[in-house]
Amino acid sequence: MSISSGLERTWQGIQSGWRTLMERASNALTRFMPGEDADQDDRSSAQLRASSPSWGLIAAEMKETAKDVVVRIEAPGMDPDKFDIEVRDQHLVVRGEKRIERDSDEGRYHVTERAYGYFERILPLPAEVEGDKAKASYKRGVLTVRLPKHESAITRKISVQGR
Template identity: 45%
Template sequence: MLNSLKQTGKNVGRELSRALESVSEGWRELLSRSSNALTQFTNHKNDDHSSSSELATFPRWSLLAGELEETRKDVLVRVELPGMNKEDCQISIVGNVLYLSGEKHFERETHDSTYHVMERAYGAFERAIPLPSNVSIDKAEASFKNGVLTVRLPKEGGNKTQSIKVS
C-alpha cells in the first residue's frame, strides 16, 4: 500500500509538472506572438460618453490583434478594432513605421446596472507597427469593414530588379 501511495504521488507530481509546463509554454507563446498587439488605453479628457471614474474601473490594456503580410508588390496591415468605427481611428506613417491611433468610446445603455465581467478597454490608444519594406505613402489605401482596418501600402520600386556592375 505504501508503494502504491508513493507511485500515486509520483504520478500526480509528474502530471502537475506537465500542466505547469503547458501553462508556461502558453504564456511564452502569447508574449512572443502578441506582445506588440498589447495596447494601452488611456482616459481621454473630451470623452462625453462617460465619466473618468467609470473608465477607471475598466482594463487599461487590451489586444488589438493584427496581421502584417508582404506580397511581391504590397505590404498589407490588418488590425481588428472591435466596437469602433472608421472615424475613430487615424493612420500615419513615419519612416518605416505605421502608427495607428484612435479612441474607443464607452457607451452604456443604463446607469443602474452592475458589471460582473469587465475585459474590454476604452479610451485613447496608439499602436506602432514596424514595416518590413519601404512603402509608397502617396499610393496607400485604407478600408474598414466588419471591425477590421486594412491598410494596403505599395512597396517603393515595385518588383524591379537591378544589377549593379562591380568595378
Template identity: 40%
Template sequence: MTFGDKRADIARTEGGPFGSLQREIDRVFDDFSRNWPALGGGGLTPRMDVTERDGTIEIAAELPGLEEKDVEVSVVDNILTVKGEKKAERTEEEGARKLVERSYGAFARTIELPPGIKAEDIKASLSKGVLTVTLPKPVAAAPQAKKIEVKAG
C-alpha cells in the same frame, strides 16, 4: 519575455530552489499587467497581421467596436502609425442586476515600412472590426556596384 507571455515559460527550468519564487514573480507581473495595457496585458494593443502579396503589402489590425471616426492612420518618415480611442461604455440595469463593462482608452501601434513607399499610394478601410491597410510594395532597386580607385596619398 513580455509580461503575460506564457510561451516564454516553456524554456524555463521549473526545478531548483528558485522555481517557486520565479513562478510567484511571474504571477504577480501577470496580475499587474492585466490592468495596464501598455505593459502587454492585452487590453487595447491591437493585434496585427502583415501579409506580403504579389505587388502589395497588407496590414490587418483587429479593432473591435471601433468606427472609422475612432481611428487615425498616418505615415511619417516610413513609420506607419495606427491610433485611436475606444470610448467607455457602461450599462447598469436595476431589474435583473446586470452590469456590463468593456475596456476603453487610447491606443497607438507603429510599424516601420520598407523604404520607397509613397504615402499617397496607401489605402485604409475598416470593416467588421478589422482595419486593412494596403500599400504597394516598393520596387527593389538593383544593387549598385562600383569599383573605387585607390590613389596614392
C-alpha cells in the same frame, strides 16, 4: 530544500514565464489611455472605466505581396472616422479610440474584460511604401490598410533570355 531557495526558484520560474509571455504577447499588447470624454462619464460608465483593463490585445497581421504591403488590425467597436493612420520612417502608426457606449446610464457591470480609451500601435514595415497612396477600409471591426510599395521596393522578375 530550504524555504528561501524554494521561493527563489519559484521567483525565477515566474520571471522566466512572465518574460516568455511578454515576448510572445508584447507586440499585440497595447496600452489604452483614458479618452477625452472620460470627464463626462455617468455613474455606470465610470464604473466600467474603473474596472476595465488598461491593456488590450490589438492583434495585427501583415502581408507583403509583390506590389504592396497589406496590414489588418483587429479593432472592434470603433468609429472608422476616428482612426488616425500615418506612415513615418518606414513604420505604420495607427491610433484610435474605443469609446464607452452610453446608451443608458443605468445599470451595473458584472464582467468587464474589454479595454477602453486611446491606443496607438506602431508596426515596422518590411519595405519602403508610398504612404500618400495608402488605402484603408474598416469591416466587421477589422481595419485593413493597403500600402503600395515604393518603385524601388517592387520586386521585378527578370527573365533570362536564352540564346
